[in-house]
Amino acid sequence: MTAFQIILMGLLIICAVSVSFSKNLLNSVLIYMSFSLVMSLLWICLESPDLAITEAAVGAGITSVLFFVTLKKIHAINVAEKEEEQKATQRNLPENGGKDE
């Protein structure tokens, strides 16, 4: 069991680090989702099934869904070209942002 736990923990750290360095928001959210799943597995190993169920339902389920909806709302889920476009407009924002309001 210990080896399995260590592997899971390594995965956790990898997930956490790659969330920080991933460029794409959608990727980060997906990685975070897998982080939650790994966490719930780890909790099964630690003999806490209550936590595992809750984390699976909440962390990997509801929270991620909310993240997705947010990304949708802020137009971050897009195909690659649109993303480039998005970035270009974002860069221009400081100039015209004030006037728009």
Place this chain on the structure above:
Amino acid sequence: MGPNLWINYGEAVAAILFCIGFTNLLLQTNLIKKIIGLNIMDSAIYLFLAEKGYIAGRTAPIVTDGVTNVEAYINPIPSGLVLTGIVVSVSVSALMLSLTIRLYIRYHSLDLDEIAAQLKKEGR
């Protein structure tokens, strides 16, 4: 350095995760990533707590076959605390995400510094 670092590797991982989350929360310019960092930080604390309750060789605290012996089960308290904590963290993330949406709609940006600059420009 104390004697138990290698035995407490679970907690050590929790501490590292906590710091990664903390750094994300402090340094990421993107609000979404800040929120993910926050969630990672919270999860790390819960992992820490769960490790505290774990006792090698014992089972989950659900009474099986009427055995109510301390020797049989792990410590139930941390699990209870973590359950409460998870609810808190999901509430907080929902709140933060809704704030993010409003902020984006208003300023078309997810970077707090950029938003602050826009604010200064607007309101004298």
Place this chain on the structure above:
Amino acid sequence: MYPILLPILFPILAGLCLLVYRKDLERKLLTGITGSCLVITGALVISVLALAKKSLILFYLTETLPIYFQIDEISVIFSVLTVVVFVCAGFFAFAYMKHEQKEKRYYGFYLIAFGVLNGLCFAGNLITFYLFFELLTLSSFPLVLHTGTREAIMAGLKYLFYSLCGAYASLYGIYFLYRHCDTLTFTAGGILQASPASPDGRFLLLVAFLMILGFGVKAGMFPMHAWLPTAHPAAPAPASAALSAVIVKAGVLALIRVIYYIFGADFLRGSWVQTAWLTLALVTVFMGSMLAYREPVLKKRLAYSTVSQLSYILFGLAVMDQDAFMGGLLHVLAHGFIKGTLFLIAGAIIFTTGKTRVDELHGIGKEMPLTMWCYTIVSLGLIGIPPTGGFVSKWYLAIGGLAGDIGIFRYIGPAVLLISALLTAGYLLPLTIRGFFPGADYDYNALQKREPARLMTIPILFMTILSVLIGLFPNIITDYLTKFVSSLL
């Protein structure tokens, strides 16, 4: 029930009512109300001094700190001065403020400042004193910035800043004292038990110096005198009369209370604090006279003169000798009356001619002979020519300085006083000379008598007469004070 509170609360409440009342009053009614309030307050003060019980504990602020009032000889002197100057300057203001805006606000704060000053005179312990000291600053600074011009507001802010800094410096003194004394009640001869040589005592000397500097701000002592020449010209003339004659004396009163009633003269005598204080006082005396001598604007010149003359009093206090102390107290009265008169005269001149600089005032003596005669008489008094009030006080100061146990200052002190008196003649008399002898090129045809209104001349005359009376019959006051001064020192 508490008669001692009446002269404090009555003007404050009356002033507040004036301020709070929403509509603008008719001018006659306003001056009538203010005038009667002033007179009533004056009567109340006199009757309290004569009749009422001499002390009162109002309530306890903390366990050992009551709000406490008591009346002693010092209170009597200062409150008599306050009453005379405030009533006179108040009546003067009825004529002077005719064309100013927001008269009601002026009178409101004027009355409040009157009440607060009475409270200051009657305060029986350091905390009560500090309370009224702060209130005095706050209630008098609207008077300074009354005209609302930019200069006035800057001057008011400067006054506030200096006064608050000084008050906080002294507040720290109070904090430290509070640790060493069970009570902060004013007791003749001081309440400190520690000897100046002990470590505590050495620390307390520092505290004493801090408090002297702090309260010295209000009395215009050297390092922090700069607010005076800014605030006086900016304020309306009756306000500067009150300011210069009474309100700056609050600093003197504070120093008397702190040095003679808290620390005790014996504690400080011969210490470095006394030396430093003497030095500062003498520097201020000389510097104030020099600056006044160079100053062309009349009101500013008078303000520098105030700086200089106040330090005469401080010198008298710092010598810690019976005669010098007596001289200081006499000078409080004499300078109060004289400087009040001088500022009122300056106000009358500005009011009728609109001129502020001394060199513009050729022939003013021909135009306003009565006013200028008063000016001449009180100027002579301030210079110290007998038989006016200034002579007696300076005489006592000089005697005390020579007799005092103050080392080298025994010679320096009187010398500086003498030089400064000459300078005083130098900066006050030119106006008289120019006023009465305008020179050959003066156009006598354009001359017109324009003596100011009676509301202005009567207060001026009254105060001039008082200042002369002090000089003629000083022994009424000295007899009253001798016993008490000997008990104090």
Place this chain on the structure above:
Amino acid sequence: MSKRKPAEEYHKTFAFHFFSWLRGEKDPYLGNVEMKPQKEYEPDPELHLRHEKEHDAILDKVYDMKHNRALGLFHRLYQATSILFCLFLMALLLVTISHLPATGAAVKPVNNEVAARYIESGLEETGAVNIVAGMILDYRAFDTLGESHVLFVATITVLIMLRLDKNKKGEPNPLTKDMNPNDRIYEPKNDAILQMVASFLVPIIIIFGIYIILNGHLGPGGGFSGGAVIGAGLILYLNAFGFGKTERFFTEKTYKWICFFSLSFYCLAKSYSFYTGANHLHSIIPKGTPGAILSSGLILPLNIAVGLVVACTMYAFYAMFRKGGF
């Protein structure tokens, strides 16, 4: 006096400053404190406008991240200190952890009489087979009461942020007018595969959620996780069939009343048990036989209440995020 300096030079000397202070010309406020508001004492609209424009220009310059070196430097400094701080924190925590009692050991401060009593007499005192459920809903019920209100208050804040309301005249609020009311209209509707899968999966998910809730005191799970599962099922249903379908049985009103009744029940039930407990009164709620579905006193109804709240809240979150209302 023999050599006179030119005025400008003289103004820089110490002597000038000293004498001007001596004469009281130096002003403590001047140029430091009071001047700014004083300057605009009598507001001149043109001047005012020009000041504002200058101010804008300055701000543009100051906040121009690309060209402003000082700001960039500050930024880098901030990042460096943050990273250092985090590394320091990590080191500190690791050192701390190395001194903590060993994981997995049976004898350490955590495993004291408190845990022992929960395990040994939890079954008879609370009637719950799942000791964790017994603990959070009976022994430490106050925490859990607080926890459910955390969720409640979070919903309230999300409502404040995202609910699109119209004012009395029926106009949308100007503050939220930029918000896109329903973003589902841009998506393909009536996706056959999704609907097929959903009609098959949603009942199973919901039944599973109900099972978790009802079984909370007997096995792993409980109101919160079960509620979250049901909420997920509802969200799936919504995605497959659209708001039109869900609004038939679930509107804001429904949500409000379900939430209100569940939370009130929760509050009142727990108040009763707190009150009787504190005043040492006998509670009339039967414990039942451990292991049966209808057992363990208040835990089952409380789980149901929490489950309802959580399910509705999760759905409400989603609906709010999606279209700003139900």
Place this chain on the structure above:
Amino acid sequence: MDFVCNFPFFSILISLFSGTICSILPEKAAKAVNRIVIAAVGVMSGILLLYLLGTGESFVYWMGHFPAPWGNEIRAGVLEAGMALFFCIIMYLSMAGGAHKLFDEVEESKHNLYYILINLLLSSLLALVYTNDMFTAYVFVEINTISACGLIMIRQVGRTIEAAVRYMIMSLLGSGLFLFGLCIMYDLTGHLLMSNIKESVALLIQNGEYQIPLIVSVTLMCIGLCIKSALFPFHAWLPDAYGYSTVSSAAILSSLVSKGYIFLLIKIIYRVIGFDIFNSTRIIDVLFVFGLMGMIFGSLSAIKENDIRRMIAYSSVAQIGYIYMGFGMGTQAGMVASVFHILSHAATKSLLFIAAIGLTEVSGGSRKFIDLTGAGYRNKWAGVAFTAGSLSMVGVPLFSGFISKLLFAQAAVQVEGKMLATLIVLGISTVLNAIYFMKTVIRIYATTGDTSYPCITFKDMKVHAIVLIFFILLNIILGVNSQPIVNMIEQGLAMFA
């Protein structure tokens, strides 16, 4: 057990429950419920305070059927009851004083949500005050944070949303650190209940075990709470949050929310770690230094500020610095001074916020000093109240600010090492206070103001004026009648031990 002992429990439950009830009520009813609840809790706390002063002993109250280490507990002593009473008074007055502005600033349909937030905030404050259990404290800290965030952002302009995000980020950092510290503490002692933790900590100290984790845990909890209560280096979120939210929110946030955390910290110091053990650590020195820096830098930022609300907000930073400086002295007297300053600052700061709104109302809604010129004449009551508040802040005798400064100075002269620094900084900060508050007072009473704005008389703003009068009275009561209150604080702190 007397019936009165149920009151802490009742007050927490009533306010929690009223939050739920308000969710289905229309706005007017919600407002009524809110007022009634605050008043009822206030009355109960008052009765409880009298009862406790009578018995002179604190008591614990089981939350459930199980005693101390097994079940939850709340605890009431003189200080707790007094704090609860005071919080209720301030909250009621702030709500009443800002009520008329609420309608301009918040969407109509969301008014009842505002009252829910207030009710829940009250219950969380009460729980923080009464709790005897660390984890309960954590849960209610979260409720407090989220509802405070709601109070900030309910006025939905860009500024407040941005401020709310900043506030949340800082608060969540704080909560995370606090929870981590709590977990370490739990691991070391095995308890979550304050009194049991204290016993175990004393035992650990005696045996010399787990010294490093203990210190780290205490430090983490302290830093967490400091961040949440906006101690100096962590105050970046504060000016926007206080400066742009609705006026009631600003008053409540500055005078109650941060004070709730500070009170929790006091409880932790006394009831969890032990006063003497806490004072033997270096943490107090750090708190002391940060407190001093906060006092100066907060005032300096306030001087530079050109907006009246933000100026008052920055002054809060300075005042919180005072409180932490009192902690940092490490003496009983310093602690008493800090607790008194909590009261005095709460009374003064909410007065200033409520008065400031009265002034801006008659200046065309602008908060810039230029437009406020002469506002004191247009709205007399607000002008007078602002002046009174300023005088209290500056430390004029007869107002509460003077007494707290006196207490701080008195406490400082007992601590040899920190005396000079304290007194110097206290002096500088007081002078700075005087500068910016007096500047404002002069500004609002300057004669050359824009006369085109309307004047407001007593009739137009009865409630507002009455609230202001009550606030001034509260200030004067604290300033004049301080001795009984100080005695009460001392008694309450003694009960903590």
